[in-house]
Amino acid sequence: MKIRSSRIKPCMKSKQQEIVWRLLPPAGLLIFAVAVVLLTTAASALNRQPATPQVLQSKPFPNVKCVIGLENVKPNVRGTLSVLPIGLEFVTGNTKANISIASILDIFTGQESRQDVSGPIGTAAKAAIPYGGGRVVSLFSHTVEVLTVEYEDSNGGFHGAIFVLGEGKATAVKDQLVANGAKVTTHVQAPQQEEQKP
């Protein structure tokens, strides 16, 4: 019996070793995968920015029309409007105009409709369409938002700037300016299409 057991033991040891050697690669892979997952999680946690800052900086709004009111900017010029932490910036060509948050007195937004075909060329084209076809073209319009920013200069002089943006964008700009600390008062909505006399 002793002889038998002594003969069997080496055989069992070799089998165990064989099983261990077989399980080693998948186990290693599993450990490696877990390590990768843990490292990725830790890296993302480390890269995460601290708390959201109070001051918001949005992506710029291109193709905004500045109707009037900015220093050194001609009336009815198109450019890019950006909300910066320090205020509002309008860039057109090489000209740049800023309105600081501290100088803003009030901000208004309103909706208007604009003709799809307008301007001197559009008006001439509409007039050239026979049988009153120009009037039919005039029926096509789109909604725009008007942003009015009242501010004062370093001498206390009152200024007002008017921008025409796409639908919904003026409200977004106003909200961002308010979040950055701009002053706004409660406004009365103007009624539509009626002559008013005091």
Place this chain on the structure above:
Amino acid sequence: MKPRTKSVFQSVFSVTRGSAAVLMAVSIMAQPGPSAKPEPAPQQALKLTASAIQLERSSLTETDLVIPEDTRISTYENLIIQLNKTNKFQHVYRSGDRNAATAPDLVILRLIPEAFTPGSQKLREVTTVAGATSIKVKIQFSSRDGKILLEKEVKGTVRFYGENLRATSDLAKKVAGVVKKII
């Protein structure tokens, strides 16, 4: 000259002379007589002297009129541009400008809204006759101590083509025209 031709000529001449006399008499009678109460002197005759002007902004609570803020601001900014273009003043001060306090010979211009019709660009371009945007204001020139020097009504409109805010540009040009006449 034949006697018959002579008599015809004389009769035509007498008829013409008579008609001329009647016309003169009628025109003399049609002349307006002196009115009972004397009319006030036209305001255009009044001239102001000023080397600087300050444009006061019209406040939202000044009248019961509800005018969109973009219309108010557009009027104000357009008028600043037009006043500078007149070349009548050494300085055009904005509302609230602290430098105006020391400016000599300053006149203050205030726009008081009297009527406003919003209008519609689409309606104007489709119908041609409807949808006009108009804004009527009383312009008031006053001295630094608050004494009113001159008042006048001015109306800005956009009737056929163009955006509603063009009415403010029209108004500003008309106000600048008044300023040119009186200063």
